Amino acid sequence: MTEELEQIKVALEATLNKRSRKKFRRLFLSLHGYEQSQVFAEFDVMQRKLIYTFLTPEELANVFDDTEEDPVEASKYLAEMPLPYVARLLGEMYTDNVVDILAEMSPIQRRKYLNLLRGDEAKQVRDLIHYEDETAGSLMTTEYIAVTDQQTIGSAMQQVKQEAQDAELITYIYVIDDQGILVGVLSVRDLITHQDDEKIADIMITRVLAVDVNEDQETIAEQVRDYNFVAIPVVNAAEKMVGIITVDDIIDVIDEESAEDYSRLAGVDTESISHNPFQTALKRLPWLITLLFLGMLTATLINHFEGLLSEVSVLAIFISLITGTAGNAGTQSLAVAVRRLATNNHLKIWRLILNEVATGIIIGVITGICVWIMVGLWKQNLLLGGVVGAAMASAIFVANLAGSLIPIGMEKLGVDPAVASGPFISTLSDLTSVLIYFNIAQYFLQMFVN
Amino acid sequence: MTEELEQIKVALEATLNKRSRKKFRRLFLSLHGYEQSQVFAEFDVMQRKLIYTFLTPEELANVFDDTEEDPVEASKYLAEMPLPYVARLLGEMYTDNVVDILAEMSPIQRRKYLNLLRGDEAKQVRDLIHYEDETAGSLMTTEYIAVTDQQTIGSAMQQVKQEAQDAELITYIYVIDDQGILVGVLSVRDLITHQDDEKIADIMITRVLAVDVNEDQETIAEQVRDYNFVAIPVVNAAEKMVGIITVDDIIDVIDEESAEDYSRLAGVDTESISHNPFQTALKRLPWLITLLFLGMLTATLINHFEGLLSEVSVLAIFISLITGTAGNAGTQSLAVAVRRLATNNHLKIWRLILNEVATGIIIGVITGICVWIMVGLWKQNLLLGGVVGAAMASAIFVANLAGSLIPIGMEKLGVDPAVASGPFISTLSDLTSVLIYFNIAQYFLQMFVN
Structure with a gap:
């Protein structure tokens, strides 16, 4: 933690001690998701339980979406919360992050949390959880924006306005046909600069690079790096679009792979830190x-x-x-x-x-x-x-x-x-x-x- | 190169041999910038000179923006082109990439190319070229979108429409005051989902993370990775906004730094490959x-x-x-x-x-x-x-x-x-x-x- 963040943490603790909901919210919500998760990890269980009453599950979802690091810690937090709160929290989080947490749980625990989710959300999580580690399927999220090639720019823009809050990234708008097959891509830039009555099919790029859902993460990372993408679509064996992998997850892959190479050259796992x-x-x-x-x-x-x-x-x-x-x-x-x-x-x-x-x-x-x-x-x-x-x-x-x-x-x-x-x-x-x-x-x- | 790209290269060579401008353009322009640059690097000087007559400088700018790898090669290509063609090409490229190429040249050569640029473009390049290697200044580009906090969403949207084609990335819209000081940020998502008459000042996030222009690249890469940004703004000592660093350059930094660590552990530069x-x-x-x-x-x-x-x-x-x-x-x-x-x-x-x-x-x-x-x-x-x-x-x-x-x-x-x-x-x-x-x-x- 930086010194600035350390000070903010102390200030936040003071607001918690005084049970000052308003002051806590004002300060905490002004932080970036990553900073929130850094500070949150420093609080003790009593302080955290107070926070669950101060923040809505939707607000806390940011903290969980930006932790990523430690799904075991995250599931410890979940156990502290009232079940309806967990339900809304998991529903608000990006699917790939929910999967990361649930994948580390025992089957019984996992079933308990899956039962809390809405039917379609639970299905998405169940679909993702079965992909093998280090493949596209285990990295991807299902919160992307897809339009059909028959739509106009105007109608696509309408759809983006509606779905923007849930999508993990709106830089690319993917185009699928009526079978769900990925046929093109356009950028939000195209959407903004073209006229409302133009057809998607006329503007989209049809040579769209996608990765197979079973593709190895190292290969995908190389492609995203070479092509300078901020996200890459994932398709199944039938060429149907099933998700996207965003660049922040790619960076984690690159870090992970290079740490692996480094560890192996040294003949020791340099990343898992123990104080014992x-x-x-x-x-x-x-x-x-x-x-x-x-x-x-x-x-x-x-x-x-x-x-x-x-x-x-x-x-x-x-x-x-x-x-x-x-x-x-x-x-x-x-x-x-x-x-x-x-x-x-x-x-x-x-x-x-x-x-x-x-x-x-x-x-x-x-x-x-x-x-x-x-x-x-x-x-x-x-x-x-x-x-x-x-x-x-x-x-x-x-x-x-x-x-x-x-x-x-x-x-x-x-x-x-x-x-x-x-x-x-x-x-x-x-x-x-x-x-x-x-x-x-x-x-x-x-x-x-x- | 993948096998598919290898085949495309052969097909492109056939169109070049037949001097078939139309067919070459159709095939070449259907490729992604990175693929174009991969294929382009395989052609010989005669073929390249033909390409300069087939493609406009604006079209070729893509190839150069996506090469990045080898500024020495790029300056070799520039020497083959007619000067007015170079002028338009450099004017179209992102400033950070122009700087990368010019930085490797002799002072005399560099002055020749700088004289080709429009006054404001040349000034931007000159400003950037003096930053030390591996600092924020050497990584940043000046093609970003900045609005003032007094504007409305509607007027900002108008501005984005005008500037979108030149900006390297439109995911974040930066907010500056009348002194040019960075005071906030909003995302293109905010722009799309809010009403036209809302004021920027009411929507923007004021706690905006920026890096100093002299900051070391490794520190910046860590921040972008931790915060899951796709770009980070760069400010000078007076807090004035001077550029942005995009995530594709951050990935290159992460790769570079980890290759450096690996090389050092092995006691040999593992990256520079020589066949001699x-x-x-x-x-x-x-x-x-x-x-x-x-x-x-x-x-x-x-x-x-x-x-x-x-x-x-x-x-x-x-x-x-x-x-x-x-x-x-x-x-x-x-x-x-x-x-x-x-x-x-x-x-x-x-x-x-x-x-x-x-x-x-x-x-x-x-x-x-x-x-x-x-x-x-x-x-x-x-x-x-x-x-x-x-x-x-x-x-x-x-x-x-x-x-x-x-x-x-x-x-x-x-x-x-x-x-x-x-x-x-x-x-x-x-x-x-x-x-x-x-x-x-x-x-x-x-x-x-x-």
Whole structure:
């Protein structure tokens, strides 16, 4: 909360303590819906119960429409209200938000609230609640304005005037035929600037982009972003219009998807915040312990070379240098591959792989030469420098290639490539790097020592 | 490009080859602006020059308004057109997009194009071009609708009808006083549903959220997302309204900022795609080579313990296990801290640090015990297991703390905390882990062996 809002909250509390309905309403209703919901979340249960008597359900609907964040909190509030109040509140809210709240409830609770709704409203909610998470159906709302292509501008304008208060967005007016099939779209701008007697069919744009109700949310977000829409219509398999997805929900999708990618790269869910360190630890440990086993594999591999190590103990000095650098290179190529797979649908996979092979060779050779010189000068031993440099070059090449091949392979298997995390790739590259390093060392040292 | 669009492109090329102006126009103008710009980018210079004779500058303005992506490409196109054509094209485009293109040009080129614009248009562009990148000023456009609070709904509606075609967005009508100061806002919905003789001052919302022209784009994006706006007004230091930022530009900002965070976590720019492996390598090498020096520091540290290593060569087996696992824990806590700092403006820093300290202890102890048991059983040596386990626990604790302290420190210094990358934290933790491991090993082994 901003400081200004913090002060308003204190002032609102004062009006609640004084039971001053009028002053509370004047101040609270001057706030934006989002601010109302921020302040509302700070009140305790006694204060909230007072608010239910101060505000009409229609007024409180704004607060609930703009919360979105936490449907569990919202259903807690619902339980505090008298049932007729809830009925009017849910009836006033946008259907997509009602669905978000009800979807989190137990079936018994959900039935209780559905029974409160008017028949048509309950049906809309029931229709929406069955769509799978992260699809168009789960994001869309049914409060849109649709006219038929036979109407005139004047009659459409009349209809918009009547329906404007209920619609979530009136920027686009959708045109359907008598079967309910989406045939066109016009903007409220067209409505305002054209003459009353002009026909909708003559003005509408017929090339209208719509998404299928089962379409994945990430694809939809990309379309809305590319086309600069503020809403996109949703149709079912029969091309009938069933809803719209508004840009505010698209922004939430974009945020959600990028937070997901970020979390996966880090190997931890960065978004769910807990103030309990045991819970925090519990979220991070599974990946760490899983990778510990992979790390133990690397340890057994080094163990296998213990004879070599005890003979040439200087080799141990460069283990972490090689594994660390190769891991860094692998993380880089992993991130690039994940992003390119996510943003480019028609990517030529072979080109990506070939490019990474070439990049890996260049990076490996340059880094290897640097290491050769550094180690050679430091230890006054060009052979040792050469061994470490050659191992470094090969380890980087392998890690770099693995970093792009793993997400590509996952994509081919139909797994979201972002599950390949930075920690995974760097732990895996520890294994390959050690394998490469000791084999090269053994080979060269045998050659020169014997 | 989708397959459908690919086919349309082929059809359009056929009409161009036949010099069939009418057919080209019919097909091309049926496309959405974004599609037009996608197709347009595929044509060669001869085809483009033909298009300039087929389309009016006003029609081509759509293509340019929806490209956005690449101002350098756009200025290449401008150079191909006759100057009077450019003049009309730039005059028709939204000011923010003209600014994006002109900002990338040399001063001489820019002056040439500015001279083509009408006086008032050129002034608007000049005003906008001086705003710093990533601020409200650089994102806003000046094509918005503003009425005064003295007007009636009817007269405002008249004005909207006249200005609708030029405005980038008519969802919000802004209300200014005679000084140009922003005093209110109403929606086109209000305009449509209220009576013609009602006064704007009676209907408008006076609590209007605006951003300062120098405000950072990330903060603005958060506000627009939280408040579910489709546009936000921009005011200067004197509270005068100077422009609006539309939600499509906000989405680009959100994409840009999250790509930036992702790139930084990976230690590589994942967005700039090059098909030349030398260029790709050049982008990744600086971080790798920088971290190589940090890695060499770790190597010299291990070198310092060479005596211990040659005596107890079994110690080398667990170097990569400890450095790897601590690095993974550090990456996790880094990502969590970066995200929490980015999304939570009023965060209590001490609480975050204390939480990470506690989490680090829990994760360290649990992982340490696992390692103790695993190594103890494997090597049939509980002392060795204890040394490795204790080193693991301490190394994880330190890496975990560093992962959150480094971004917090950077935030305090005013540096964007996302510059702390995963590769950096894991390379740094290699150093601390090795330091901890060998010190613990030396201490215990001296104690028991002597």
